[in-house]
Amino acid sequence: MTLDIVVLGLSITSSWGNGHATTYRALIKALAERGHRVTFLERDVAWYRDHRDLRRPDWCRVELYRTLTDLPRRHAGLVRDADLVILGSFVPDGAAIADWVTSQARGVTAFYDIDTPVTLARLERGVTDYIAPALVPRFDVYLSFTGGPVLELIEQTWGARAARPLYCAVDPDIHRPHDVVPHLALGYIGTYSPDRQRTLDRLLVEPARRLPALRFAVAGPQYPAELQWPANVERIDHLPPQEHARFYCGQRYTLNVTRADMIAAGWSPSVRLFEAGACGVPVISDRWAGLDGFYTPGTEILIADSTEQAVAIIREMPEDRRRDIAAAARRRTLACHTARERARALEEHYAEAAAARTRRDAPRVGVGAVA
Structure with a gap:
C-alpha cells in the first residue's frame, strides 16, 4: 500500500519554539x-x-503558501486527489482550512491534534480558531496526541467519527547514544511555559541551589529575562534538534x-521522554495518569x-542502577515509541477510516428495491 499524503501543519521547516516540527519530521520521514x-x-x-533549520528535506516535498486564498488556488488538485489529507492543530486559519479540506x-x-x-479546553470555551465544534465530525478520523479516556470524550462530546491515538515519537537515527562523558547532573529541554515553571523550579532549579558543586542546564526559548537562575545552571536559548x-x-x-493541561488529561507523553530514552539517558519525570503505559516507573x-x-x-x-534504568x-x-511504530499505527488508522468511509458511501438498498 503506497499512499499519497498531504499534511497541512504548523511548521516543518523551523523548530524554533515549535515542538510540532520534531513530530512532523520524524513521522513523515518514517512514512x-x-x-x-x-x-x-x-x-x-x-x-x-x-x-528555518530544515528548508528542503529529502524525504518529503514542502510547499509554502503566503495567504489563505493562496492555498486553494495553488494546491486544490493536490488536496482533492490525495489518499489521505491531515490537518494539524494550531495551523493559522485552521478552521477555514478544515472546512475547505473536508x-x-x-x-x-x-x-x-498535537495539542489535544x-x-x-478551547473548544469548551469557544475560543479556538484552528478547529470548531461543527468541524470535528466532518473528519474521518481525529488523531490525538492524548490517549486514554480523552478519546471517548472526543467521540461522545464533540462527535468525532473515530478518535485514535497517534502519540509523538522519536527518530532513533537522530536520537541515539553518543560517546560523551556526562558533565551535567540534570538537564531539561523545553520552551518556557508558566504552568511548567513551578515544576521546573521544584525539580531542577531548587536542586541546583542545594547542590552547588554540580552542574545543571535548561535549554529552550522565551524564558523571561527577570527569571533568576543559580550560577550552576547553564541557560541555552535555542538547541536545534540535531544537537x-x-x-x-x-x-x-x-x-x-x-x-x-496534559497532566489533567493524562496519557499525554512528551517527545522528550522518547528522545532521552532513545539516547540511553534516564528520565526524572513529574507524575501523571497513564505514564506507566509508556514506561514502567x-x-x-x-x-x-x-x-x-x-x-x-x-x-x-x-551508578549500576542508573545505567540499568537507562x-x-x-x-x-x-520497541514501542519510534516514528516507525507511529507510521504503522497511522496506516492502520487510515485503513480503518477508509473502510468506514466506503461503508458510508455505499448505496443503500431500500425495502422493495431491486438489488
Whole structure:
C-alpha cells in the first residue's frame, strides 16, 4: 500500500519554539521510508521564515503558501486527489482550512491534534480558531496526541467519527547514544511555559541551589529575562534538534516536565521522554495518569514529586542502577515509541477510516428495491 499524503501543519521547516516540527519530521520521514509520498503545506510566516533549520528535506516535498486564498488556488488538485489529507492543530486559519479540506478531499481526512488537552479546553470555551465544534465530525478520523479516556470524550462530546491515538515519537537515527562523558547532573529541554515553571523550579532549579558543586542546564526559548537562575545552571536559548542527542548524553539524568493541561488529561507523553530514552539517558519525570503505559516507573523511568526526591535521586542512586534504568528505557523506546511504530499505527488508522468511509458511501438498498 503506497499512499499519497498531504499534511497541512504548523511548521516543518523551523523548530524554533515549535515542538510540532520534531513530530512532523520524524513521522513523515518514517512514512517515506515505508514507501509513501508526502507533501507538507506550510504557511510562510515571518517567525518561522527567519528561523528555518530544515528548508528542503529529502524525504518529503514542502510547499509554502503566503495567504489563505493562496492555498486553494495553488494546491486544490493536490488536496482533492490525495489518499489521505491531515490537518494539524494550531495551523493559522485552521478552521477555514478544515472546512475547505473536508469539503474538497476525495480521500480520507484526518485532524491531527498535537495539542489535544489545549484544544478541548478551547473548544469548551469557544475560543479556538484552528478547529470548531461543527468541524470535528466532518473528519474521518481525529488523531490525538492524548490517549486514554480523552478519546471517548472526543467521540461522545464533540462527535468525532473515530478518535485514535497517534502519540509523538522519536527518530532513533537522530536520537541515539553518543560517546560523551556526562558533565551535567540534570538537564531539561523545553520552551518556557508558566504552568511548567513551578515544576521546573521544584525539580531542577531548587536542586541546583542545594547542590552547588554540580552542574545543571535548561535549554529552550522565551524564558523571561527577570527569571533568576543559580550560577550552576547553564541557560541555552535555542538547541536545534540535531544537537538534542549530544545534549542528552551529556547528562546523568534528564528532566521531563508536563504541561498542566496534559497532566489533567493524562496519557499525554512528551517527545522528550522518547528522545532521552532513545539516547540511553534516564528520565526524572513529574507524575501523571497513564505514564506507566509508556514506561514502567522504577525500572524504566524515575518519578519525583518533590525537591527532596529529585535531590535524593541525583545524589544517592547507585551508578549500576542508573545505567540499568537507562538501558531498560532505551529498549522500551526502540520497541514501542519510534516514528516507525507511529507510521504503522497511522496506516492502520487510515485503513480503518477508509473502510468506514466506503461503508458510508455505499448505496443503500431500500425495502422493495431491486438489488
